[in-house]
Structures are given as structure tokens and as C-alpha cells.
Amino acid sequence: MREESGTAARGTAGDPGGADAEKFAALAARARAALVRTIDASGAWERDPVWREAFAAVPRHLFVPYYYVAVAGGYERRWGESPDPGARERWLRGAYADVPLATRLRDGELISSSSQPSLMAKMLAALEIEDGHRVLEIGAGTGYNAALLAHRLGDDDLVTTVDLDPEITESARRHLAAAGHHPAVVTGDGARGVPERAPYDRIIATCALPSIPRAWLAQCAPGGRILTPIATGLVVLTVEDAAHAEGRFLDTPAYFVPLRGGGRPAPPAPRLAGVPAHAREDELFRFLPAVSGGRLDGRAAYELWWREGRPPRERYGITVRGAQAWAWLDSPQGPHTWPLPD
Template sequence: MTEPEGMSAAERLAGELIRDGYLVPDWLAAWRSVDREAYIPARVWVPEHDGYRRLDRGDDPRRWRESVYTDIHLVTQVAEGPEAAWALQPTSSASMPRMVAGMLAALQVRPGHRVLEIGTGVGITAALLAARLGDGAVASVELDPHVAAGARAALESAGLRPHLYVGDGTLGAAELAPYDRLLSTCAVRSIPPAWLEQTRPGGRIVTPYGTTLYNGVLLDLAVTGDADGSAASGRVIGDAAFMWERGQGLSPRVMAAVGDEEPDSERTVDWDPRLLVDNPDAAFAAGLMLPGVRRSLGTPDAPDASTGTFTVWLVAADDRSWACVDCVPGAATYEAAAFGPRDLLHEAGAALAWWLEAGAPARTRFGVEVRPTGQYVWLDHPGKPLLAAPADHG
């Protein structure tokens, strides 16, 4: 990618984010002060259509730098071990610049605010927060000691010293609480109690959120307080597919729970499995009604490129249940099979029927209410909770 004459790669990226509405004026000075190159490791993995491609700065400095200043996410660490031979498993990443800019805008910070970041990663977001609010106003927690050490070194080299902690982000950082804002850069399926406890009334919690079926969306929660303790409520404000918080993480091997068992039942279904694949609103809503259920495509039968036929698998590993539906374009009904104590074909059909009967609501019409006693998802307003509050079956 070639920059316009007289414009640096950093200026080009900032210009694109401003043009597209992600980078707002309040954050422009901080954004320009943070050198992305100083935080991105020499080895990264760049997303491609069929996975990731390793890219080393020493081998191809031009392409490495181009990737740093392109609006994509970069994997900065991968897992090792037996499962790593099966598929590359990212364990840390640098988020898409547009996501970072958009989430910072959603925080609505003001001078004097104190911010807790969950998931330091390479340190870019902590750097932006410190540049805007000052070192003493920013705390950041990272679970991985190696990742945390890299972020600390990069921040200190840039003259920035926010409060950095190594530990479980779901526990927050009580030492400096309460905070005016909490920003998570990892996805959760339920809001950790400590986040609510450590955010002062009048504060905000901005976090990626999802279900085992769909990751994910971005939640913007306003925190309130009364004699019964703090509460938070807010709606989905956009999309945000982030890595899961480690404790709520999911094995990449979705199909490992499908054994050699013959299906308990084989039948046809009249609900369209493509809704779970091609329609994010339907997939998000269905995921709320299908606790612990994950989805896989084209396994074991790969999609047939000539006909568009593929198989949708639904797997509930904890319940040793699965279902599969053959998707044939133009069909009115679909061949399906199921195994295990949960009838996932029925559950999925009922979830999609509920969504359609509700008027096929967009995911931005949903929200979450969090209280010390529990949390639930609502549609349109907190007084309209879903019939079945989602449970976290991990």
C-alpha cells in the first residue's frame, strides 16, 4: 500500500478512521502521539481467507510495517502444545484500529476520569488512555506474564507508566478502585461481578459480549447505585469479535465432542439453517436461547462449491449432544440428524421461531441488565427480559 505524497502510514490510517467515523476529535491528539510500530512484536500472524500467515519484520520489513498500519487485527502470540499442531490458536492479539478507536469513543471519558482496562495485550490501548488521561488515571490488567512484560517495556520506552497488573482480569484491580470507566478488550458471556463492584455509579462498562454460538457484539453499560448495591444496564451498540476472556474461553475443536455414535433421530426440519450462518441478528438471538451450543460448518462434509450445499453442525459438548442439518439452496425442508439428551434440532428451531415472531429484531435492540443477584438479556428495554435468560454453559 502506497501513502499519498507527504503523508505517513500513520497519518493515512488515522485519516481513514476519521473518514469512516471511528476516530473522534477528542482522541485525535492521543492517537497521533502513539507509535503503533513500537508496540507490535517483530513476529505476527496476519489474517487471510483460510487462516493466518506468519509475518516476520526481519524477513519482510515493508510488508510487516504495512500490516501494522492497515485496519486489520494482528495475532501477536499463538499457543503451543498438542492442540497447536491441529490448528493455529491465537492467545494474544492487537485489535483492529477501528475497534480500538470505536471503543474508546464509546467510553465517553472526560478529564479527571480513572479508567480500568481489562486485557493489556500489546499495550496500545493503555498507551492511548495514558496519553489522553495521564499515567495515574489508567490501570490495566493482563493475565499472561509474557504479554504483560512486552507491553510494559513498550510503554516505558515511550515514556508512559500507567498502572499495570498481571492477573485475572475478571477480578479487576481493586487497589485503585473505584473507576469511572471500565474497558474490556476480551469477550465475555457474563459480566464478572468485580467489574460492577469496581465501577462507580455514573460510570460505564464497555465490553465485547457474546454467546457460545455467536461472538460477538459490543455492550455499553451504564452503572447505577442504590441501597441494594450497584447495577448496570445497556444495549448492544455494534459488533466486536474479540478473543474470549481466558476463563470463559472455548476450545477451538468444536467437533471434538462429536464421536462415532449413530444419531438418535433422523428427520427433516423446516427452519432455514442458513439463518445461523449468514444472518448475524438471527445467530445472536438464537445463541441467547441455546446455552452452551456451538456451531461448525462443513464438517465432516466440506461445502460443495458447485451447488452451495453444506452442513451446519450444532454441538453442546457439556451435554454430549449434537445435531447436523444439510443446507441445500432452494430447499423447503432440510435433512437433519441429532444425538444426545438435548434435542438441538428442536431447540434451534424454537429459538429461530421466537426471533422471527418477535419481528426479526436487530442485535442492537438487545441489551443486558446486571445486578449483584444476577443478570439477564432484554429486548428493547430492561422491562422486557427474554423468556429464557441465557446461562453460561461454557
């Protein structure tokens, strides 16, 4: 890994000070407005345009004082305290690009990131949040998503965000404070939720899981919604009670850092032996062996996918009922179901 430039400069990220301050603020405002236009064009918040104002108001650059960009041979760190004005400008423009940003690496492995803003907007809109809702976020990340939630709800105390890593929660807390928000930031295993602040009307995870933790159902009010990445998709569940939830996947692909903690194993890689080359490269095909948890070998997955008309993500869903949880195609009681891990 290398730095984009040399020694640290005076001041803090997002606050260059002196004669540059006004120019910097204007550039940040233009970059944020451009990001909002990009998300507008994507249609991400079409179902709930109230999120437009949140993205227009919350300054993303305060949540990514540095991030990593892939370069030949590794990563380059871009940061807001570079002494080089050109490097600071590249950092700022990158902070408002509609792309995910790698924010924390450990031994070359990505352990935390800031998600693609248009995907964040789609997820937030799919939650169908209403005024007064209490929201739990699994995976604090940079704190940016929690700030968007707090801005939308107009009450920091309605938002709780949890992460296993104390360094991540501490930095998220600092970023949120810099942006003027103080939601509850908790250090703990996200799979266990945060029972002391329950019940929640909405739970959103920004990290990938192999199944649905039962603790989330117990902490979600009846009629609440849970949105979480599973496999390479996003499933939205309606909670009936502490033992029953069900819902379908959204139409968009999604790739998130796995939830850490609790000794949870990584899901097996899909086995694609015997799959024609055109299907191997088809993202919709690859979703089927992933959502089935590797229980379909490559050839069986391909034959099912082709026979069922190359189903899009919206035809898949997940049901949790008591001690059992399973993924399905078209119907929870249909012929194509796959148990999820405990």
C-alpha cells in the same frame, strides 16, 4: 508456522538505524496518517473526535514488533527486525492496516491480538471518557489500547491494564515504555479487576466474557460505564451501584479472544438445526442464539427473530441486579429474557 525471512537483524523493531532511519520514520508517519483517515471515514469516533489526535500520535508499530498472518498451511510471522528491507516494509504497512493482528499463538491457538483500530476507536468513543477519569482495561494485549487511553487522559497514572499472562504483561510494559507511557500494568485475573487501584470511572474489556463479573461493579464508581464484549457484540452498561448496572449493545459486531482464567467454560455453540439457509448466514440472526446463551434452539430463535422484525443489536441489552444477570430484547422486564451464567 514460518518466518517471512531468515536471521535476526541488528537494532530493534521500529528503529532500523543508519541511513534507513529517516526513510523508515517517514514511512511510519505516512502509514499512521493513512490509518487515521481510514478511521475518520468509518465514523468510528464521530461521537468523540478527540480520539483522532490519540490515534495520530501513538505509533502502533511499536506495539506489534511481530505479528502472524494466515498463509496456506498455517501462519507466517512478520517482524520488524527482518534483514530484508522489503519484509520490514511489509511488516510496517501491515502494522497500520485497519485489521486485527494476531500477536501471540500457543500450540496453534490464538491467545492474544491487537484489535482492529477502527473498532478500538468506536469502543473508546462509546466509553465517553472525560478528563480526570480513572480507567481499568481488562486484557492488556500489546499495550496499544492502554497507550491510547494514557495519551487521551494526559496522565499515565489514571490508566490500569490487567492480564492473566505474565509474558503478555511484561511485553505490554516494554511496548508502553518504548512509546513513552507508564500506566499501571498488572498481572492477574481480569474478572477480579484490580481492587487496589479502584474506584474507576470507566472499565473496558478487550476480551470476550459470558457474563459481567460483579467485581467490576464493586470497583466502578456510581454513574461509571462498563464496556465489554458479550457473545458477538459490545454492551455498554451504566453502573448505578455495586449491585446494579444496565445498558444496551452497540450496533457493531465484535469478535474477541475469550477472557482466560478462573476455570470459566466457553459458551456453547449456537444450535442452528431447522434454521433456513438465508438466516444461518445472517450475522444479526446468529447474534440472537449467541446472546441467549444457547437457551434457544435454532428453530425457536429463528421464529422469534422473524416475528420481532429481525432486531438489530441495539434492541438487546443486559441487566445486572444483585446475584442475577440477564440479557434481554427490548426491555429488561419484557417477555424475552435469558439468564447469564454466574
